[in-house]
Amino acid sequence: MARAPDTNISVIVVGAGIAGLSFAIEAYRNGYNVQVFERRSLEKSTGEMIVISNSALHTPKKWPGFMERAVQRASNAEGTFKKIDGTPIAPITLGDSSGKSLLINRGKLHEVLYEYALELGIPIEFNAPGKEFFETEDHGGVVLTDGRRLTADIVVAADGIGSKSWTMFAGTNTAPVSSGFVLYRITFPVAPALKNPIIAKELEGYKERGFFYAGPDAHFMTCMTGDDICWMLTCKDDNSGAKESWSKPTSIDKALKVVEGWEPFVPELIKATPDQTVFDWKMMWRDPQPQWVSPRGRVVQMGDAAHPFLPTSGAGATMAMEDAWSLASCLQITRKNNVPLATKVHNRLRFERVSCAQKMGFKNRELLHKTDWDAVAKNPEKMGNLFHNWIRHHDAEQYAYDNYAKCADHLLTGAPFENTNIVPGYKYKHWTVKELLEASAKGEPVHDEGDWA
Numbered sequence: 205m206a207r208a209p210d211t212n213i214s215v216i217v218v219g220a221g222i223a224g225l226s227f228a229i230e231a232y233r234n235g236y237n238v239q240v241f242e243r244r245s246l247e248k249s250t251g252e253m254i255v256i257s258n259s260a261l262h263t264p265k266k267w268p269g270f271m272e273r274a275v276q277r278a279s280n281a282e283g284t285f286k287k288i289d290g291t292p293i294a295p296i297t298l299g300d301s302s303g304k305s306l307l308i309n310r311g312k313l314h315e316v317l318y319e320y321a322l323e324l325g326i327p328i329e330f331n332a333p334g335k336e337f338f339e340t341e342d343h344g345g346v347v348l349t350d351g352r353r354l355t356a357d358i359v360v361a362a363d364g365i366g367s368k369s370w371t372m373f374a375g376t377n378t379a380p381v382s383s384g385f386v387l388y389r390i391t392f393p394v395a396p397a398l399k400n401p402i403i404a405k406e407l408e409g410y411k412e413r414g415f416f417y418a419g420p421d422a423h424f425m426t427c428m429t430g431d432d433i434c435w436m437l438t439c440k441d442d443n444s445g446a447k448e449s450w451s452k453p454t455s456i457d458k459a460l461k462v463v464e465g466w467e468p469f470v471p472e473l474i475k476a477t478p479d480q481t482v483f484d485w486k487m488m489w490r491d492p493q494p495q496w497v498s499p500r501g502r503v504v505q506m507g508d509a510a511h512p513f514l515p516t517s518g519a520g521a522t523m524a525m526e527d528a529w530s531l532a533s534c535l536q537i538t539r540k541n542n543v544p545l546a547t548k549v550h551n552r553l554r555f556e557r558v559s560c561a562q563k564m565g566f567k568n569r570e571l572l573h574k575t576d577w578d579a580v581a582k583n584p585e586k587m588g589n590l591f592h593n594w595i596r597h598h599d600a601e602q603y604a605y606d607n608y609a610k611c612a613d614h615l616l617t618g619a620p621f622e623n624t625n626i627v628p629g630y631k632y633k634h635w636t637v638k639e640l641l642e643a644s645a646k647g648e649p650v651h652d653e654g655d656w657a
Contacts, residue, residue, distance in 0.1 A: 205268055205324060208235035213540050214356040216241065218334040218346055218369075222310070222521050223507025224362030225317040227528035228326050230263060234536045238326055239356075241348065243333035243363065252389050252434040253279070253427045254313070255518055256306040259598040260525035267320070274316050278308040279429040283414030290467030293580060296416055305596075309391065309429070310521070337361060337369040337503050344502030357543050358535070359503045365488075367509035372498045380488035381637045385569070386441040387485040387515055388459045390477055391434040397476035406469050407433075417470060422462055423516075423572040424470055435473055437462060438515065438569070441486060454484035487514060489637045492559040497551045501544025504531065504551070511558045516572065517565030519595055523558050526600035530554055533604035549611045553604060556632040557625045561595060566640050567656065570649070592657055594627050630654025 213236045217224045220242035231238045264270050283296040306313075321328060336347040337359060344359030361369035365380075398404045407413055407428055414427040422439035439462045456474050459482060463470045474482075490512055496505040506527045513520035530553055534546040603625055614621035626632060630653055643650050 205233055207233055208536070210237075211235040211536070211539055213237065213358065213535060213543065215239070215358050215360065216344070216346060216354055216356040217360045217362055218337075219243075219360075219362035219364060219367075219507075219509070220318070220328055220330075221362060221364060221507065221524075222314060222317065223509075223524035223528060224360065225314070225321050226264075226525045227360055227362065227506060227532060228328075229267065229317065229321050229324065230528055230532040231535070232321075232324055232326055233267065234532050236532075236535070239354075240321070240326060240328040241332040241334060241346070241354075242328065242330050244330060246330045252310060252391055252436055253307060253425075253429070254310050254521045256308065256313070256525065257519065257522040258304045258596045259600065260522045260529075261304075261306065262599045263529040263601045264525075270316070270320055273320070274306060274308065274313065277312040277316060278306050279412050279427065281307060281412035281414045281427055281429060283416055283427070285416045285418070286467065287577075288417050288419035288463075288466040288470075290469070293418075296414070307427075307429075309432070309434070313521070334361075334363060334368055337372055337498075339372070339498050339500045339502035341500060342502075344498070357502070357540065358547065360506055360531070361503060361509045362506045364508045365512050367505060369498075369503055369505055369509060372503055373493075373495055380490055381641075382441065383487040383489045383514060383637075384441055384641065385438055385487050387436060387438050387487055388454075388456075388482045389434070389436045389485060390482045391432055392478050393431055394428050394433040395431065396478075397433060397473065400472055400476055402468050402472045403476060415469075417466065418572045418575050419466065421573045423569075424463065424466075426470075426473060433473075435477075436515070437474075438487075452484045452486075453481050456480050456482050488512075489514065491636045491638075492555070492562060492634065494555050494634075495551070496555070497544075497547045501547045504547045506531065511562060513562055514565035514569065516569040517561055518568065519561045519564065522595065523561050526598070527554060527558075529601040530604045533601045534608060537605065537608045545612055545615070548615055549608055550604070552611050552615060552621075553607060553623065553625070554600075556623050557598075559632070559635075560626050560630070563635060563640070563652075564592065564595070564656065566644075567650065570644060574647075594655070598625055600625075627652070627654040627656050630656070 215236045215238045217228050217240045220240050228238045285293045285296045333349045334346040335349045338345045343355040345355040361367050417424040424437045426435040496510040507524035531550045534550040538546040613619045
């Protein structure tokens with residue numbers, strides 16, 4: 205990788221997930237001195253299939269060999285959108301071999317990022333949780349649980365939901381609110397499942413295959429890629445023991461109860477889950493928080509630490525990677541002379557776009573769970589395209605270069621500035637989880653101006 209000249213900017217990244225590693229690699233390319241600290245041990249990452257939109261792929265295409273590796277571990281699965289009784293509605297493209305999108309297991313994407321960062325020589329330390337963030341006029345800092353007190357020109361808090369950095373933003377982190385829904389998810393080897401004739405009928409002869417089902421207050425997605433298959437069921441929660449956890453195990457019984465009467469393939473696939481155990485993710489939500497940067501601009505949040513997503517947005521990982529490219533570009537523009545301004549410009553350039561993408565998760569869920577099938581009959585392709593043009597057609601790195609000066613002037617002098625990276629025709633309005641959930645409970649559609657498609 206050809207690196208930019210050394211900027212003498214030191215960076216600490218807390219969190220070696222998709223957001224943290226993406227930023228660390230791009231920061232290295234831009235000439236920063238980067239260290240990464242991760243609370244987990246070094247072990248194989250897990251997760252289900254995610255889609256990385258074209259908007260997050262412009263920058264890593266500039267990393268020699270990276271996209272080739274990612275595409276090798278990605279999928280080009282074609283899928284079918286169905287009603288719960290099995291009636292096919294529309295084809296759905298889940299991946300794109302031309303590089304316009306990336307359908308990949310979350311764990312495999314993490315592996316590619318980690319291997320690439322390691323080969324570049326970026327220091328990554330595991331079993332090193334951050335317990336406290338702080339800043340001075342000239343430095344950001346983090347205190348690790350082993351007592352080490354580390355400082356750098358900038359500290360990036362990419363440590364996920366519940367980031368310890370929120371103590372620096374007094375009064376801005378709202379308590380998590382239950383979305384009222386739970387996601388059951390699992391990935392496992394497909395070979396044993398293919399012994400079931402009902403499953404084999406749908407999957408045999410394919411190397412990659414996906415299905416998406418929409419039903420009342422629930423939707424189900426499954427995707428077979430290579431030797432593995434995953435399934436994900438989003439449905440109403442019984443509100444028992446709601447906790448923010450990605451990896452709480454539970455029995456498949458609750459999932460089976462939800463899909464009673466669905467096309468037999470769905471319950472049979474759930475029954476094929478090894479050990480009859482699935483991960484139970486109680487989906488908690490937070491109001492959009494406009495402030496991701498500490499008062500002196502030396503600590504900045506990224507990814508889930510700044511903006512958790514509902515899975516129905518289909519954009520959580522995409523937005524995390526866009527964050528990385530935007531922040532790296534803003535720092536590259538200002539160099540060392542004004543790091544705090546760079547972090548604040550990045551925040552201003554990103555917040556409204558990300559907030560719209562978060563709201564899109566709610567809109568998609570309403571579309572899937574309260575489907576107007578008469579409208580779908582007139583335009584079935586609508587159900588096959590949940591990844592929207594305003595999200596896909598964006599380049600966060602270039603956007604930062606194009607808008608940095610105008611945005612900085614806005615922050616420094618109050619000069620007019622409006623973002624153009626949000627929904628076309630929409631003027632951003634703040635929203636809350638409470639108002640969206642209340643509208644859903646009343647059956648009232650949430651209408652916004654602009655072209656959200």
